[in-house]
Amino acid sequence: MRGRRAWTWPVLALAELLWPERCLLCDRDPTRAAWARAGPRVRGLRSWDRPHLCAPCADHLAPAARRCSLRLAGGARLTVAAARTEDAPLVALVGALKYHGIRGVAWPLAELGVAAADLFAADAGWPAAALVPMPLHPSRRRQRGFNQAQLLADLLALRLGRPCRPEVLRRCRATPQQAKLAPTGPARARNVQGAFAAGPPPLGLAEAVLVDDLATTGETLAAAAGALSAAGWHVLGALVLGAAVGLGRAPADP
């Protein structure tokens, strides 16, 4: 893998610089519309990354934030704040980021995430909460070259003035991708059972908000929240860009 990346990275950088930037959703180029802006280059965002999203498409993705509530093992509930429903344009952008390495789309996606963060604003503990990105297993992290949830969490942490603590949660077991498993039935829950381990909170920082891209069934979020809780964290909830329509059918407590 290291050998492959040694030559693919310069090629990708050159292609990104020489190839005209196109909007991922409507395919127009920057001469035909205003353009979404690049933001701060947190770790993982390179000098040649560009947003690949025109302003009209970014406007079309306007947030419609909503809360869901997931039932955890033992009867506890986890609040999931989503910037919008998981729909085709959002899935396309997240897919471009995760599977095609178009990292610059993290900028407009993180802006979308701010709307989800607003849903936590009135919650006790939110002013002191750390953002904890959903980790990848080290093997997948090496294969992908970055963790998209950490890119989003780092950008949101800067935007919101919060600490980002990726080191407290790790994925200790490599699992098949949830997206490749049936969306109903026990397969997804079994797949991530025991897949996470967390370290204890440091002094003065006990609240955590998980950050991830999409929540389809919520099983991965539930497993990660369980690991953080077992390590002594108070998990306020999870912040995602998109949640599936049926996620958490019971409304969250007011």
Ligand SMILES: [Zn+2]
């Ligand atoms: Zn567009």
